[in-house]
Every structure is written in structure tokens, then in C-alpha cells.
Amino acid sequence: ERGSDGHVNIIYWQAPSILNPYLSSGTKDIESASLVVEPLGRYDQDGALVAYLAEEIPTVENGGVSEDLKSITWKLKSGLKWSDGSDVTSADVKFTADYCMNPEGGCAQLAKFEGVDSVEIIDDLTVTVTFGEPKPNPYGPFMGGQSPIIQMAQFENCTGAKAPECTEANFGPIGTGPFVVTDFRPNDVISMVANDNYRDAAKPAFASLTFKGGGSAMASGRAVLETGEFDYAWNLQLAPDVLAKMAEGGKGTPVSAFGTLVERIEMNMTNTSPDLPEGERGTVMHPHPFLTDVRVRKALSMAIDRDLLVEIGYGQAGRPTCNLVPAPLAYASDNTDCLTQDIEGAKALLDEAGYVVGSDGVRAKDGVRLSMLYQTSTNAVRQDFQALIKQWWEEIGVETELRNINASVFFGGDPGSPDTFQRFYADVEMYANNFDGTDPESYLAQHTCDKAPKPETQWQGENMNRYCDPLYDELVAELGRTGSLAKRGEIAKKLNDMLTKESYVVVPLVDRGRVSAHANSLGGVILNTWDSELWNVADWHRIK
């Protein structure tokens, strides 16, 4: 029964700063907003699509998606009400699209609406989204936590340049979700109560909810697992032994699930020596002196013991992987050849490539020493990884200098800074990346030649390693044209293998899952890495 279970406390160690997912794409903001505003459909814990506000998920089979893959028609459930009591109509859906696609708004989810030509209202409950080109995956708009439906009445005057000025709306959107915001303190805490107009009269079980943000993963883990002050803690990025120790506290349980997040090492194919003039440094003009040799790259990968990395860094929240696309099953390659460490093999490979050990223990060929700069963002686990990998590489005769950079600089795209991951003024770098939803097309397309960051594009671009293979580009184009799921899977696997086991340009290390924790008295938690973790909060309840 709605509201019968009292109060629930959620803690995120990153605090939400806004409740409008169209103005911020931070996970904390999207997930907190998912308590209030809902999309037409969501991905479930297995990545399958589930209808939320929509009657059902449109597909080619049920006629919701046109044969030419150029349009998709959504039908809203009838009788849906906003939390202020007004009806949800297709106008709201269209408004949502217009809101985000407004060229002046700086919408954070614009990518979701990529290729959308128009959104038409068919009737009060039906809208059709038309794409300019065939879209094999038409579930961009209105699917998942990133693109929920917002109320037209509330946001009508907040479009375009005025979007950021509507503080009240951005802090307390009217939604269809199980909870309603009563008090929003940016970057601190959100207080919510159950939505009286929620479509399921029996839900949510909790009458009120506090969403606390801030602190550290350590503190939030403690609050749930050791002291029981909170019921749910998000994303406990802690060393496995620390987490295990905390779990002994007995007040709660860590839960984990896997998505597509892969911790990887990227190899730089260009020379970034500081001696090169600015403008040429780190561009395709100067190929890397030794990383362009696939044998070196492979040897580097072979020297790594991924099992140990997982054991030390992630425990139950990680598993070794050799794939850039580890999931979903349809797209995951069966590539496992990198899983066993082979130091001797690596040495042999380097010998074969002509790199011989010098007096200082570092291999060299023709005066080119295997000496590398290995950069990553500052983070305890990554630093441990760096230390381990450095040791292994040193064993095979590769000298490694470590550098770690403040995450906000490393991942910030400031073209003026030499330390961004796009600029990649290092030989190898390590970070994690994933893709939205379940379709890896745009993810794989990041490694085409034209996406290489270069001075002309202000160092923007996603092809960090400046990998360039015309074959790869062609295959990506083909993927864009292919509609059949099976065929798409095949191409995607091929692309994945080209980057990993064939060229070792990208050296995946760990398939990183998500660990969160809930109090033992909190029932109904199903961890979902494909959508907001709080996707089923309406089902949460207190175990008596």
C-alpha cells in the first residue's frame, strides 16, 4: 500500500546539482531525476526494453517501427497524470523533444535526438518520431533515464536560452514518477514524498524519501553497511577488501551488476615527444617510434595479469575482459586470448621485433628505447593498477614513467591544457568508457580516422589513439546501414576484434560492474546498469 513503509534514505556520494536531465548529464543528476520524471520506456537489468509511460515498446514486428526504419510511433498509456493532477498528453512528449532540440538550449541529451527530423502528434496519446535516415536503433528519444518526458505546462517558458533561468522548474520538475520533490538543495540533499497521482495506486511503498548527496564512497558505504543510517548507497567504488570488511558490519548487502564499462589502456599511435613543435606533436604527421609496431603493443598486453587486477581493484565488481564491447551478448566477442598473463611470450615477441635488452635493463632497437609515459586520472584503484602494470612492463624490459592527473583536467576538454585525455601527450593512457543503452554503434564509430583529436579541431574527438584503418571506417559505415540484429552483432564483433586482439590499439583490462549496497531491510532492489539504478524505486519496500 502506498506510503505504508515510512521513510527511505538514499545516499549518493556525488550530490545532484539539478533535477533536469536535459541540462546535465551527470549520473547523479539523471538518477535522482529518475525518481520524479520518467521516460516512455526503460532498459531492465538485462538490457531488455520495458514500457513505462508507453503502452508497449514499438518494434518492427508490432508495427510501431516503420519497415524502412525511418519512424517510430509511441503510444502513451491512458489515464496517466502528472503529479499536479493534470493529464499527460502527446503534446508533452513533443514538447520534450522540442525542448532538447532547441539549438540555443545546450541540451545535454542532444545525442539522444540525433537524426530526428520531426516529432508529430498523431492524437492525444500518440506521437511519431521521424528520422532523416534509416535508424536501425530508433530507441534514442524518450528511452532510458536520460530522456524522460517533462511537462509542457511547466517548461513552456523555459526553452532555448532561457532554459537555465527556470530554477524552480529545474529543481522541482513535475513528473509522473513515484516521488515528488518537496525540497531541493543543490549539491546537497533532496526531500521527496510519494506521488499521489502515481499510476499504480499501491506504489510506492514509502511515504517519503531523502536523497542525500556528498561525502565519499567510503562514508556512504559505511552509512549503509556498518551503521545502517542509510538504506541505499550508490556506486561503492572501493577496494574489494575494504568493501568486504565493511560488509561484515552486517547491516546491509552489497549488490553488483555488469554493464559495458571497460577499463582499458589506450596506445598512442603518434609521437608526442616534447621536442616536436606544438601543432605537430601528437598528430598523425609523426608516427610513434615504437608503439606503431603491433608486436610491441601485443607484448605489452600479454604482460598484464588481468585476474590479479580484478582481484585487487574490483573484486565482485569486475571481471577480466579482452573486449571493448563486453555486453550485451549479441555484440560481445568471444575473444579471451589475453586473459592469461604470458611474460615469457611477451619477451619473446619483443626479441622477435628486434628490441634487445640494454645494460640498464631496458630494451632498445636502433637507439629507440622502450620507455613510456603512462598517464591516467587520479584515483586509488588506478594508481594501484599503474604500479602493478609498471612492474610487469619493467619485467619485460619496458621502462615506464607514471603520471596521474586530476580527473577534472584529464577528462575536461580544455584545448589549452596539455593534460587532457584527448590530447594524450603520453604513450599510453588508462581510463574507462562505456556506451549508452545497448547499442554499440556510435561507440565503435569513435575509432574512425576522422575522429582523431588534432589541433585543427581544438583537440576534440574520441579516437584517442589516432588509430586509422580505412577498413575499419568502411565496416563502421556498413554497420550504420545494417538493420538485422544478427548481422549487426557480427559486424560489431569484428570491429571490436580489430581494435583489440588484432591490433592491440586498445588493450581492455577489466569489465567494470557497478557495486551498490542496500540495507538488509530494504526489499525490491534490482541493480540495473543499463538505466538509472533507481529505475524500479516504486517497487522498493521495507522488509519487516
Added chain:
Amino acid sequence: MLDQPIAQIKGLRVEFQTKDGPVVGVKDVSFDINPGETVCVVGESGSGKSVSSLSLMRLVEFGGGEIAAGELMFDRREGGQIDLSNAGQDLMKEIRGDEIGMIFQEPMTALNPVFTVGRQLTEGLRVHKNMNKKQAEERALELLHQVRIPEPDRRMTQYPHELSGGMRQRVVIAMAMACEPRLLIADEPTTALDVTIQAEILALMDRLKRETGTAVMFITHDMAVVAQMADRVVVMFRGNKVEEGPVEQIFENPQHDYTKALLAAVPKLGEMTGKAYPEPMKLMGVEGQKIEPIKGTEEVILSVENLTTRFDVKGGFLRRNVAQVHAVEDVSFKLNKGQTLSLVGESGCGKSTTGRAILRLVEPQSGKVLFDDCNVLELNQNQLHKVRQDMQMIFQDPFASLNPQMILSEQVAEPMRNYGLASASELQDRVANLFDRVQLPRDFMRRYPHEMSGGQRQRIAIARALALNPKLIIADEAVSALDVSVQAQVLNLMMELQADLGLSFLFISHDMAVVERVSHQVGVMYLGRIVELGPRARVFENPQHAYTQSLMKAVPIADPRQRKSERDLNFKPIPSPIHGLDYKPEPSQYLEVEPGHFVLTTDSGY
């Protein structure tokens, strides 16, 4: 009852625990103090005078001292005699301030800077006499009247720093007298003050003693003061009592060598009457002293014309000047080579400022300072640097003018370094020679200022001034802070140097007897102006200006048979030297009463 002494000190021995083991402050001292009697304790610096008095108050403990032996019998107001040396601090608390009052050596620091005078005065009264605030204030006001502070009502709400030194000392006295103690201990209450204020305070204490019958233990090293105040005298020397007796006996028939030396060293006003030129003093225990008049020359070395120095008083919005302190106003004089010109006058009349202005340590407003025919006031920094080589200054306070962190040889060597006069090896020799010159043992060279006695320190200052072979030395109260015996040595040294090297001195002092001893010329200053200027003999023997005359009267005479009575003294408060910006002082005009003897005819403010 009357012949029972108020306090008896028997065999007192006080030790201090220091890092280098125990130091004996007082070895063995015994004497009595009878009711209504003034006992003067004299002795050189460090002889244990203060320590004895502090022991009587049981305050030595707070300075790290310990009464190692002896009895301190004190006759309480009620309840007869007790031995203070083993009384508890609780009991002492009752006695201190109530039955024994104490006036401390340093009036400048003895008052708490952050409380008003009124508050500090009433504190003791409220503790001992159980008065309420109002009663205590009334009584405090009465006390301030008694010590003759001008405008006592206003003083109650002022802070110590707002009072002049003399006023502060009077507040301290009022504080000590507050509860009408049976015994008053005065530890050098006037040493730091100038003659007129000193005379005033001595008169005041004398009157209070007469009116209330308090016994006084008066500590000093100034024999003239002793002669004026004492009934009995106790002479101390290095921790021991060496002589005791009625004042006349001590002065007329001293027994102990030290007492004799002490008395011999006292310069007496009038000693030089009839002599045209200054000459060194005869000292005890110094063999083969040659005493010859120092003539000097008639060649002018320094000529000051219409020197005016004013300090800005800032205030108001944007810190503009709102008024000026007219510290030196239209001063002119000439100083001859090899001679000494003395400036005398009250505290704050502008003596030091005149000296500093000549060296441009303060920037004068206008006037001319001709030194060797170049106008010092027009020089730029580099030229000034050069001229300072020939003009040196000895400062008022020898301790303050030496850097506490620097060893002495360095300080003496510094001027030579500044002018690059000697190479490193030569430097040591020259410093050593200077030490010899001022009669300091060479092994003092590695010492620090605080390891020296006051007289020794002053000699260092002199050595430093001599280092550059200057032609002129400005000696600002160079001997005021010293013991008489040391003072005599230093004076002799200066005169000897003058005779040998042909130095000229501008001698600034408020001690008339000393001035009489050393000067060729004397200038009397009052409120920034010279009111009388002339040859020493003329000014001393025939003072013309009213201020000079009263100054002469205030000088204590080191002869117990010539006591001054309070009625002879006629004090006028000094007017303020602060005037508004639009105040235009009139130029000074002088009348030449005798050849070379000038007297101010225009208004001086006196």
C-alpha cells in the same frame, strides 16, 4: 612602642636558581627601619638593593629567587611581629599593598597599559579596605590630589601612556600610598626623571611621610637625593651591607672605601665656580690622574641657524595633518672645535630632537645646519652618508641603542664596515684599540650588551661613536642612566678624549651638576626654544631667564645640611607644544646681557 622597629632585616641571603647554577643576589644584609623614619639604601648597580626590598615583599619568588637565610621581622598593624620570610602567600597577600606599599624602579612599565589609572588605583582599596566602587573612586581622587597631579578627575579615566613620566610616577606613588601602609618602599623612584619632576616627587614623598608618619625605605644611587631625603643611610656593595649610619655621619665621615669613592664621584653644583674651562674630576683609587682645564679652540665647527623641527599630528579623513608638535622652534647656536656645548632643559623640551635634527635622523622643517661650512640639510642621501662619518651620536639609553643580538666587537666595527675603512684584519686591530681607548678589557669583545653593566655599555656606545674619528659627537644624555661612580668615569673619559683628539661635543643633559662640570657653553631650552645661551660660568653664576633660575633651584644638593624645603619650589605645568596648523610662532629675539650671554626676550611660554 615607638622604639620598636617596623621592619628588621636580619642576615638576609637571597639566591637565584639560574641555568648556570645558583647566583647570590644578596649575601648578608641586616638593618632596621623605625617608624616615621626614612632609610636610604645606596649602592652601585647590582649590589642587591632591589632584591632586598623585593624580599621584604616576598616578591622575589616570582622572579625565580629564594630567601636562603635570614629573618624579615615585620611589625603588623595588629597582632605584633611576624617573620615574613616564612609567611604564606595568603598572609602576604593581606600585608602587601595594605601594610607595605612599594614604588617600583621603572615608572614607565610599572603600570598596566590596558587599564585606566582609576581602575588600577581603586583595585587595592577594594581588596584591602572593602570599599565599594564609589568609595574607592573617591579615595583615589583624594590620593591624586595629594600627589598633586594636575586635573585629577581627568586622570582617573586616562590610560598610563597618556601621562608623562612624572605623572606616571606620581600615580605609582599614589597607588603605593593608597591604603596608608606602615612601610613604604621606594625603589629608585626618580632616577629616570629630570630634575624638576624629581624635586617635585621628592618633596611630595617628604610631605606624605610627615603627614602620615609612614616609614620609608628609599633606594637610590644618587647621593644628592640621599642628602635631601635620608634620616639614616645603608650602603650596600656587592650583596653586603658595608656601612650604616645617620645621614650626616655618612656624608661627613664615611668609613668604608666604597662610600668614600661614591661620595667623591658625586659632581656637586657650584664646584666649578670660578673656573673658566671644564676639567676632569678627581677620582678615588686612580693613580696619576692629570687634571688640566680643557680649553678647546675658537674655530666654529657647527653652526645651527634658526633650526625648526615639527612633527605632524595626523588625523581626520585621509590622514591629513591637523596639528604640529613644535619640538624645536627657531634654535640657533654655534659650537667651537674642541669645545663642549650643553643643552639643558625639562623632559620633552626638544633637546634630543635638536640633536637628531642636526644629524638628520629626523627631518627638520627649516633652518640651516652648517657643519664644516656645508649645509647638512641640503645634502642628498649619499652626501649625507659621507657627512655622518664626521658627526656621531651617543644615544640617551645605552642599552636601547645597542643591538641585543650582536656581539660588541661587531657593533664597534660596524661603522668602519659601513664606510669600508678597514680591511678585515685591520678591523680587529682597530676595534681592539678602541676598546683600549675606552678602557674596556679586550676580552669583552665577544660579549653581548646585556652582559655588561650600564657604564660599560655606555663606553661601547662611545667607542662606536669614536670608530670613525669624528669631529663632532652629539652626546644625548650620555651619562644620565649611570651610577655616580661610573658616570664620573665616563665623564672623565669624554673629557680626556676631547683634550687628546680635539673633539667637539654637543652635550645634552638635564643634570645641572654634570653640565657644569663638562661645558664650555650652555644653552637652556624650554618648549623648543633656547631661552638662555652663553658661557657656562656666566649662565650658572648669573642666570637671567626666569626658567633658568627655577631650574637651578630645583637641583638637589649633595649635602644633608642644605635641605630644600618644599616652599622653595615653584612648579608650573609645561604648556603643550602642540599647535594648530595656522599657528605662526614668532621668531626668537635675544638680548646680549653680557658678552656672549644671550637671553630670550620674546615669549617662551614660561
Added chain:
Amino acid sequence: MTDLSNQTPLAPPRSQWLNVWDQLKKHKGALLGGGFLVFITLAVLFGPYIWSLDPQKIDYRARDFRPIYHALFDADAKTAWGNPLGTDQLGRDGLANLLAGGRTSMAVGWAAMLLTLFIGTMVGVVAGFFKRLDGPLMRLTDLFLSLPILPLLLVAVTLFRQPLHSNFGPEGGMFILIVAIIGITSWMPTARIVRGDVLALKEREFVLAARSIGTRPGAMIWRHLLPNVISPIMVSATLGLAAAIITESALSFLGVGFPSDFPTWGKMLADAVQRMEEFPERVMLPGIAISLTVLSVNYLGDGLRDALDPRIRGR
């Protein structure tokens, strides 16, 4: 007949520093502090040659060893004589890390402290001595007080890391950068205190006296002012060393410090906080090392201050 001449204790002339040393010897705290400081300095300098285990050597099988003293009260604890202070979660030797970390921390601490003192004293003395510069310099102090350290660091890293890196190597370059940043962001309190003291000193007569004997401003500051502000500088020094060691660790925390394979006490402490309950020694050891160093510098500073002050020394 009493001897009336001046009796002067004829102490043999000794050098100034011998005096200071004699005085210092009498200060128990200073001796202890100095002794410990010498010990720890020697240990971090030469320790790595004696205990030659590579602090970065990861021996995964030997991870999470406890210090050997642990065996005293817990016989089952994983201990090994090869790792007397235990190992960390990657099997790196605790003792070797402590020694290597000490090297960096002490170096950073001392260098940054000296820089802080240098800038602070300079600014303070100049502001106090030259009236005209007082206002501007004090406003400059306000400015530095309000500068946020993190952006400052990021700017410095962006601008200077590469040149420093190529000239001094990765560690050397970072060392200079960190020391410089800590130095320029923490001199302000020293400057304020020194300025206050100099203002008071300037009114003292010996400064006037020095001027009258022709001392030029430079020499004035050097000979007369600086030696007399030693005492507040000493206090700043003690606090400054601790602050620098801690700030360094906070910097690595923020990802702008030393490379991660470069242990420092602060970083060891910060890293170990997560496992504080299970392995208290990992926080305690670097923590104790920092505290003891700071304490001994404090005591040594106390002693030195007393020893350098001739007024106290004489007693």
C-alpha cells in the same frame, strides 16, 4: 681593603656558535628533538642503502603482512622477518616505503618551509621597514590569502610541468613545482608576524643608532632587523614544516602531486585511511613519523630560539 675595581669574570673568548651550541646542549627537549631529527634524517638518507628492498617492488603473495611485533599478541598474524613493518595491499614493503616516503616528505617539508620562511620574512621585513611599500605589500598578502590553491596549482602544472620535467626529470620537476606552490601559498602568516615585529623594532633606538653610524638599508635589515625577529620566524618554521608535509599529501590526494609510484608519508597515510580498522599500523607508522618529526622540530626550535637569544643564553 675591599677591591673596588671592576671584577670581571674572565671567560675565554669563544666563538658565537660555540656559545649557541653550549646553550643548546642544556636544553633537554632540544637535544632530544635534534637527536631524533638527525636520526630520522640519517635513516631516510642512508636507510634505503641498508634496507635495500625496492619500495615499489610488488610481491603479491606477500601482501597484507602485519608488522612483526604483531606476533606478540596474535600468534596467527601473517608476519615475516623479511618485512618487519609488514606490507601493504600490493605487497610492497612497509619499512622500505616508510624510508623512501620519508625522503620525499622531509625534502618537501624542509624545502617548502625554507621557501615559505624566505618569502614571508622578505615580504614582512620589507613591508615593515619601508613605509611606502607597507600598504601595497600588505594588500598583496591579502591577495595571496584569497587565492584558491587548486586552480593555482593546475595553472602552475600546465605552465611549468613540461619545462621542469625535461630539465629535472619527472620527480625532480614535480618536487620543484610542489615546493614552489606550497611556498608561495603559505608565506602570508609569517609575513604578517614579521612585519608587526619589524614595525616595533624600527622604533627601537638601536635602529636609529645604526642609521646614525651610516648603516645602509640593506645592512640594516641584514644585521639589525633579521636577527631580532628570529623568534617568530622559528615558530613559523615549526608550524610550516608540519603544514608543508600535510599539504603535500593533500596535493597527491587531489591528483596534482608526485607520480603515484613515489611514496610520501602523507600519501601513505591518506592511502591507508580506508583500511584503518584492519591495518592500523599503516596509518600509525607514517602518522607517527610525521608527528615525531614535527614535534622534534618544535622542541629543537624552542631550544634554538632560547640559544640564539643572547639575553637568555647569558643566564
Added chain:
Amino acid sequence: MLTFTIRRLILSVPTLLFISLVIFLLLELAPGDPMAQVPLTVPPEVKEKMREALGLGQPMHIRFWKWLVQFFWIEPQVMIDHFFGTTYAVGDLRVISWQTRSPVMDTVVQRIPQTLWVVGTAYVVGILIALPIGIYSAYRQYSVFDQCGTFVTMIGFSIPPFFTGPLLIVVFSVQLGWFPFIYDTTHSVDDWDSFLYQLRQMILPVMVLALQTTAQISRYMRASMLDNLNQDYVRTARAKGLSESVVVMVHVLRNSMIPVVTVIALGMPAIFGGAIITEQVFSVNGIGSQLITALFANDLPTVQTLTFIFAMLIVFFNLIADILYGLLDPRIRYD
């Protein structure tokens, strides 16, 4: 005194303007991008659009001028509107945070209370503990108490809060379970029980912060007391027959407090500035954590505004310290 104050206040205007310019330039120069925390899945084109929407495309001097106008002209109007119900600022663009897209000042106002509660209380508690320790250590210099005091305060000074914080949490929250350690900012005090709860949730962070304050202030207090205990006026006070307690607690203390009070005043801006690490450890989410989140998110308007408010406080409290000095010490006169 008044004119001194006014003069300094007027002089501080150019100083502050200059400081704001320097801060602005520093932030501009610093590498970093408001899009740094946007997930990597968002394509660069979209990020570029978002940047433009934030106004990042405009030239530097225009942005600085805009900020100046917003901060010095519009924000004060908003304040006036708030207090007097006027409508001067309606429709004007205020300083807007890039993270929250809401006026920075609103967030600041929202956060001041918890910062003041926690950091302010800690400061007060720290001082209240430090003063007696400092006084007694000086009065009994080199006694056991003094030695212990020195020892403990130096340890307190040399141990960083990122260690003491978790330590206290482990002991008092996890092991003993006495106090909560996640600060509830929504908690409002309206009765005895809620006050008790407020106390309980404040105790841990306050303890951590107070340790640092205590360490520093007690050192200053001790030094200052030592300076004054040997002064002549103390002997005079004793000679008047005052009891030891009056001598020490009235005469000596009053003088010793002069430098200490100014030190305390100079520490005040730090209260408003929050305590970055402690706030993070206990999730207090005060000003300190606002600044650090803004820094990491490269939220320049917030950083600029907060840093500048902080600079104003520093300048202001420096002035206060100077004035206090003059008020407490009658010897000092400013005009």
C-alpha cells in the same frame, strides 16, 4: 578610529577589484572544462553546444565585466528586494552556476547555516579549550601539564583531518554507535529532542575541526602569556596585594589577549570558507564542499563568486583585526 576604518574601507575597494581580476584570470588560465564531468558517452558536438549555452564563447573581458555587474550591481539589488519586497532586480540576470543553473548566491545563502553551525561551533569550542590550556601552560611553564599540552597540541597540528575524521567515525559511529556521521542538513531545531539530535550530529565534525584550532590558538596564547607574565606591571599588581587569580586572569590575561584576539579575528574568514576535508568526510555540504565541487566541476561562476566572497571576508577581517587591536590596546591610535 572611525576615519581610519572608513579610509581602510574605501581603500579596500580597489584592492578587492584587483583581487577579483586576478582570481578571474587565474581561473581562466587554469585548465579544465565545465564539461569534464559529463560522461564520455556524450559526443563532442553536444558538449560544444552545451559550452556555448553557458556563454563560454564570449571574450574574456566581456565575461569579467558581466560578472562584475552581476555581482556588484544586481546581487545587492536582489538582496534589497528580498528584505524590502521591492522589485529592482526582477528580470536581471544574476550570477548563475553552471552546475545547478541556479543563482550562486541562493545556494550560498542556503549553505551558510550548516557551515556556521559546524565550523563556527568548532572554532568557538576550539578557542574555549585552547585559552585555558594556553594560560595554564604559560603560568606553569615547563611543568608536566605544559609538556603534555605541547605534545598533544603539536600532534593535533601534525595529524590531518582526513585521518582524524575517519578515526572518530570508526570509534564513535561504527564501534560505539553513539553519533550519526552523515550530517542531516535538513534537520531543523524546534524542540529539545531535535536540539539534542543536532548536538549529536555536530559532535564529530566539531571535534575534528576544534582539534586544529585548539592546537594553534593555544600555542599563541601560551607565547603571549609568557611575554606578559614577566612584565613589571605584574609585579606591581602583586605588590598591591591582589590574589594570584586576579593577577593572572585579569591583569596578565587582558594584555595577553590583545595579540590572540587579532589572531582569532584573522581566523574568522576560514569559518565562512568552510572546512573542505571535514565537510566531505561528514557530508556536511557547507560552503567548503560547495567550493570543492564547483572546482572539480569547473563551475567558474561559482568558484569565482565564492573565492571572491572569501577574499572580501579576508580583507574585512584583516580590517577588523586591526581595529580590534586599536580598541583593545589603548596605546595604539590610528589617527
